[in-house]
Amino acid sequence: MKKVRNMKRIIQNIIAVVVASIAFISCQQFKDAVNTSDVRELNAVVKVTLNVGNAPIPDVLNVKLINYAEKYEITKTMDPNGTVTIDKIIPGIYTITITSEKNKDGFTYNYSGNLVNKEIISTGGELNVTVGASKSGALVMKEIFYCGSKTPTGGSYFRDQFYEIYNNSETQQNVKGLAIAILNPNTATANLPVWPGEDAANYVYATTIWQVPSDKDYIIQPGESIIIAQMADNHQKSNLNPTSPVNLLSAEFETYINTTSIISDNPAINMFMAFWPSPTPQWLTTVFGGAFVIYFPSTPINPVDYISPIGSTSKNYKIKIDDVVDAVELVGNPNQVQLKRVPAVLDAGATTVGATYVSKSVARKVKETKQDGRVIYYDTNNSSEDFAVMDVPMIRRNGAKAPVWNTWK
Amino acid sequence: MRKLKIIYRSGALLAAIIFMQPLFAQTIQTNPATIELQKAKSLWFNTNNGAGLVLDQMKDFTIVNLGYTTKTGDFKLRQQGTREGDINVGAEGGLTLGGGYVWGKISYDNILQKNTQYNTTMLDTDRGMPYYVADPVISDWVKQSYQLSMKAATPKLWNLLYLGIEADYQTKTGAKQMDPRSKTDYYNIDVRPSILFNFKEHSIGFNFEYQNNNQESAPTLSNSQQEQIVYLLKGLGNYSSGVVGGLQGISTYVYSGNKLGGGLQYSYAIDGYKALLSGNYSYRVEDVITAPSKPKMVGTIKDAFYGGNLQLVKAGKDMHKLEIGYKENRLSGIEYVQILDNTFEVQQWITVHSSVRSKFTYKEAYGKYDFFRGADSEYSWRAGVDGSYNSSTDTYLLPHSSMHVKNFCAGLNFKYNIPVDKSTRILAGVNGKFNKNIEASYNYNGADPMSLVVTDFMTPDFLYRAQDYYKAGAEATLFFNISKANTSGMFVKFACDYYKPKEGDGNRVVANFGLGFTF
Numbered sequence: 001m002k003k004v005r006n007m008k009r010i011i012q013n014i015i016a017v018v019v020a021s022i023a024f025i026s027c028q029q030f031k032d033a034v035n036t037s038d039v040r041e042l043n044a045v046v047k048v049t050l051n052v053g054n055a056p057i058p059d060v061l062n063v064k065l066i067n068y069a070e071k072y073e074i075t076k077t078m079d080p081n082g083t084v085t086i087d088k089i090i091p092g093i094y095t096i097t098i099t100s101e102k103n104k105d106g107f108t109y110n111y112s113g114n115l116v117n118k119e120i121i122s123t124g125g126e127l128n129v130t131v132g133a134s135k136s137g138a139l140v141m142k143e144i145f146y147c148g149s150k151t152p153t154g155g156s157y158f159r160d161q162f163y164e165i166y167n168n169s170e171t172q173q174n175v176k177g178l179a180i181a182i183l184n185p186n187t188a189t190a191n192l193p194v195w196p197g198e199d200a201a202n203y204v205y206a207t208t209i210w211q212v213p214s215d216k217d218y219i220i221q222p223g224e225s226i227i228i229a230q231m232a233d234n235h236q237k238s239n240l241n242p243t244s245p246v247n248l249l250s251a252e253f254e255t256y257i258n259t260t261s262i263i264s265d266n267p268a269i270n271m272f273m274a275f276w277p278s279p280t281p282q283w284l285t286t287v288f289g290g291a292f293v294i295y296f297p298s299t300p301i302n303p304v305d306y307i308s309p310i311g312s313t314s315k316n317y318k319i320k321i322d323d324v325v326d327a328v329e330l331v332g333n334p335n336q337v338q339l340k341r342v343p344a345v346l347d348a349g350a351t352t353v354g355a356t357y358v359s360k361s362v363a364r365k366v367k368e369t370k371q372d373g374r375v376i377y378y379d380t381n382n383s384s385e386d387f388a389v390m391d392v393p394m395i396r397r398n399g400a401k402a403p404v405w406n407t408w409k
Numbered sequence: 410m411r412k413l414k415i416i417y418r419s420g421a422l423l424a425a426i427i428f429m430q431p432l433f434a435q436t437i438q439t440n441p442a443t444i445e446l447q448k449a450k451s452l453w454f455n456t457n458n459g460a461g462l463v464l465d466q467m468k469d470f471t472i473v474n475l476g477y478t479t480k481t482g483d484f485k486l487r488q489q490g491t492r493e494g495d496i497n498v499g500a501e502g503g504l505t506l507g508g509g510y511v512w513g514k515i516s517y518d519n520i521l522q523k524n525t526q527y528n529t530t531m532l533d534t535d536r537g538m539p540y541y542v543a544d545p546v547i548s549d550w551v552k553q554s555y556q557l558s559m560k561a562a563t564p565k566l567w568n569l570l571y572l573g574i575e576a577d578y579q580t581k582t583g584a585k586q587m588d589p590r591s592k593t594d595y596y597n598i599d600v601r602p603s604i605l606f607n608f609k610e611h612s613i614g615f616n617f618e619y620q621n622n623n624q625e626s627a628p629t630l631s632n633s634q635q636e637q638i639v640y641l642l643k644g645l646g647n648y649s650s651g652v653v654g655g656l657q658g659i660s661t662y663v664y665s666g667n668k669l670g671g672g673l674q675y676s677y678a679i680d681g682y683k684a685l686l687s688g689n690y691s692y693r694v695e696d697v698i699t700a701p702s703k704p705k706m707v708g709t710i711k712d713a714f715y716g717g718n719l720q721l722v723k724a725g726k727d728m729h730k731l732e733i734g735y736k737e738n739r740l741s742g743i744e745y746v747q748i749l750d751n752t753f754e755v756q757q758w759i760t761v762h763s764s765v766r767s768k769f770t771y772k773e774a775y776g777k778y779d780f781f782r783g784a785d786s787e788y789s790w791r792a793g794v795d796g797s798y799n800s801s802t803d804t805y806l807l808p809h810s811s812m813h814v815k816n817f818c819a820g821l822n823f824k825y826n827i828p829v830d831k832s833t834r835i836l837a838g839v840n841g842k843f844n845k846n847i848e849a850s851y852n853y854n855g856a857d858p859m860s861l862v863v864t865d866f867m868t869p870d871f872l873y874r875a876q877d878y879y880k881a882g883a884e885a886t887l888f889f890n891i892s893k894a895n896t897s898g899m900f901v902k903f904a905c906d907y908y909k910p911k912e913g914d915g916n917r918v919v920a921n922f923g924l925g926f927t928f
Contacts, residue, residue, distance in 0.1 A: 029667060029694050029696060030667070030669075030692070030694050032709070032763075033694040033709055033711040033743065034711065036709075036711075036741075036743050036763050036764060036765055037764065037765065038764065038765045038806060039744075039764035039765060039766050039806050039807050040764075040807075041807060069649050070647075070649065070856060071649075071650075071856035071857055072808070072856050073856075090807045090808070091746050091762045091764060092746050093746060093748065117748070119746055119748055119761050119762070121746055121761055121762035154634075156634050187657065188657055189657060190703075190749045190751075191703075191749075191751070191756070192751050194751065194752065288655055288657070332636075332652065332655050332657050333636070333638065333650065333651075333652045333655075333657075334650055335649060335650040335651055335652065336657055339657065354638070355635070355636050355638075356634070356636060356655065357634060357635075
């Protein structure tokens with residue numbers, strides 16, 4: 001009798017252990033896996049709303065769906081007044097861009113519209129894209145050297161950063177009061193700040209703003225460019241970095257901060273520090289790739305009018321999207337294109353040199369060269385398409401000229 | 410990470426305490442040939458049902474060994490080292506205990522792999538996990554592995570049944586030596602309680618199986634100034650790009666898996682004839698996440714295993730053993746579409762879609778026959794033949810890519826147990842194998858056909874798997890008595906296998922040197 005009781009107890013214990021184990025083993029983990037079915041191709045219908053104002057209606061629209069994570073891309077064309085069905089879509093997160101270009105009356109019109117980070121996970125969905133039109137921007141950021149360089153001893157050197165702004169138009173431009181800003185967050189991240197206010201989406205938010213002085217006109221003719229240097233020195237000097245790829249003594253402007261003996265006040269005109277709540281010894285923008293805008297402020301910049309994201313005390317400055325002349329989003333590597341910070345209306349893509357301190361830059365691709373040798377660069381508001389990586393950074397590449405008032409060039 | 414280390418250390422300590430006693434407590438002399446013969450005779454020993462150990466009537470034994478295995482040559486997979494060294498220390502023993510039987514084994518391996526490629530984070534790339542990090546930098550790997558196993562069976566209870574349990578505990582740690590490098594820790598524990606009903610010559614057994622495994626792989630850099638681009642693999646050459654280092658560098662990969670399974674066994678034994686039929690099924694699910702502080706799903710695998718095995722033994726003056734079996738593994742890779750809910754209150758990755766994106770199927774049918782001349786306590790010679798057919802069919806569903814490899818393999822082995830004197834033996838053997846590829850194809854239709862993953866990793870590995878090759882092996886073990894009472898002995902062993910593809914100049918040599926003691 002005692003043996004039978006022992007046997008029962010042992011068997012009961014075994015059953016209890018087994019049942020407890022099964023219950024313990026994340027039933028949900030097994031359920032989720034078992035219920036997951038095979039992937040299937042999806043399709044989606046793309047519809048456009050043309051909002052082109054007085055611009056002519058484009059002849060055809062180019063539709064591109066890009067799944068950056070999987071490097072998967074689908075392209076099609078469509079009639080501006082019709083729809084197009086895109087098939088063979090793999091479920092995922094897509095950036096949908098619609099572009100076109102048309103020349104009329106001596107002007108080049110760019111058409112663009114996009115949806116960014118749109119999940120396509122079921123078949124037959126509609127993708128509604130509003131397509132706007134603009135004449136190609138007059139001032140564009142033509143080349144940016146942001147990643148820094150290596151010293152002969154293997155150290156990291158970042159004082160040779162520069163930003164080249166080019167007159168890509170047919171008419172002269174005045175950069176008096178032009179502002180250049182780096183946006184929050186400094187580096188590409190999935191953790192985007194949340195900005196307060198109903199109209200938060202109508203702005204971008206800067207952490208630092210420098211301005212071309214407003215003391216006089218700074219005219220740049222078509223085909224001319226200005227260089228904004230972090231430090232407009234010859235960086236190949238022995239006391240700086242002999243292996244730096246650039247000599248920036250001819251730069252028009254520099255973001256001069258007199259903090260260390262290594263920083264000298266060079267011939268370049270000093271920019272005006274318009275907004276920088278927590279200055280550092282130099283205007284080092286992130287070598288991982290920041291997001292930049294150039295713009296003419298519609299109202300004077302007042303540093304007291306800063307704004308903070310929800311849950312943060314950091315000080316940032318609101319910039320109206322309508323004021324922005326050009327924007328370029330830089331990221332740390334190609335995989336981070338999906339971590340965009342800049343609204344698609346300003347830049348539908350992003351560009352990168354892919355590493356830090358590798359002496360490379362990003363520069364706009366040449367669209368055409370005029371008979372007089374003047375170069376016109378791509379400006380489709382999509383940095384993924386407009387920019388290419390340059391193995392050696394160079395100021396005034398492709399024959400860009402310095403403005404006449406630059407007497408120290 | 411810390412939790413893993415605590416689990417690993419306490420597990421190792423506990424198992425060492427448990428195993429040391431039976432290993433050194435018994436006194437019957439054994440030698441390598443007797444242990445080999447005993448295991449071949451013991452049909453239940455080769456199942457997942459520990460309760461059947463008593464029916465095997467195994468004798469008490471203990472064997473302790475120290476060995477060094479070296480592998481050299483370029484007939485290998487990319488992820489293997491051009492040269493590998495493995496220092497192994499182990500002990501194994503079986504003991505009759507109160508009418509039941511307990512068996513245990515403990516081993517430690519210290520492994521150095523020279524010049525590996527395309528593996529940044531995995532200690533074992535063959536463990537059925539397509540989601541891991543790879544890079545093309547040639548690098549060494551240093552690994553340590555501890556493996557503990559035990560089986561125990563009660564005496565017959567109520568003249569009706571036996572209860573048993575088997576357990577395996579394995580913990581590994583390792584580090585890749587060049588940037589992008591990683592530190593990886595892994596453990597798994599596998600528990601198989603069992604029951605066996607015995608009615609005269611008939612026995613029916615059942616075992617349950619539960620396995621839990623965990624891995625944490627932390628990619629890192631020694632030179633933080635130089636970020637490293639890596640491939641986040643998904644199978645068949647498909648990948649996403651990632652970077653190690655920098656503000657947006659990839660984070661720790663955490664693998665967490667569970668397996669449930671069971672087995673059924675039936676055996677019949679009469680007049681020197683024994684037959685055992687067993688079937689096993691298990692289902693494993695393993696999730697892979699990255700950035701544990703804000704978890705993002707990398708993938709999940711679901712892995713179903715089916716297997717059946719028949720062992721037949723005729724033991725008398727000599728012993729014949731025939732074994733045939735079939736096993737099949739169906740692994741599916743699940744990938745996720747996730748969006749970051751960036752609202753201030755939530756701030757986490759939300760899964761909006763999941764689907765099976767890849768399938769990996771492995772099938773194998775095998776059979777082997779062994780003859781032992783002399784089947785009492787040690788054989789005088791043995792000879793055997795074996796053959797297997799295996800087929801792997803891997804598919805990436807969208808964009809569609811596939812890899813098929815089918816091989817037939819046949820082998821012969823012979824071993825002679827030369828008695829030098831009453832207690833000294835030389836165990837000398839040779840073996841050979843030929844692998845014939847029957848079918849092979851690899852079609853990649855993914856986004857980046859010119860990537861190094863496809864051209865320098867997947868394609869060479871596919872060609873390796875699709876090769877016809879020969880293997881020739883030889884081994885010799887000298888055993889001699891070291892105690893007056895003939896209760897303990899010592900042996901030294903040398904074994905060497907040579908692999909040579911039918912075409913091409915590559916080869917691979919695997920040599921093992923060892924010494925050990927039996928009690």
